[in-house]
Amino acid sequence: MTFEEDDEVILHDEHSEYHGEQGTITQVMETMFGDATYTVDFEDGNEQGVPEDNLEAAEE
Numbered sequence: 001m002t003f004e005e006d007d008e009v010i011l012h013d014e015h016s017e018y019h020g021e022q023g024t025i026t027q028v029m030e031t032m033f034g035d036a037t038y039t040v041d042f043e044d045g046n047e048q049g050v051p052e053d054n055l056e057a058a059e060e
Contacts, residue, residue, distance in 0.1 A: 001052070002052070003025050003028070003036075003038060003055060004025065004028065005026060005028060006024060006025065006026075007024070007025045008024055008057070008058035009022070009023060009025060009055045009056060009057060010022050010023075010056045010057075010058050011023060011040060011047060011050065011054060011055060012054050012055070012056060013047075013050070013054045017045075018040070018042050018045070021042055022042075022058045023040040023041055023042040023047070024040065024041050025038050025039070025040055026039050026041045026046070027039035027048075029049075035051070036052055037050060037051055037052075038050045038055065040055070
């Protein structure tokens with residue numbers, strides 16, 4: 001699934017302090033391999049360079 005800016009997502013990354021939290025995608029960046037990575041804003045910070053596999057669409 002591809003995400004766009006302003007999408008609400010849940011981060012799944014056990015190494016992140018935001019694991020399991022819901023945030024908003026604020027930036028989509030394309031790698032030189034054609035894959036997308038994302039910057040996700042949370043209430044108290046953000047996580048950059050998040051791969052698509054670590055994101056899940058949040059329930060509306």
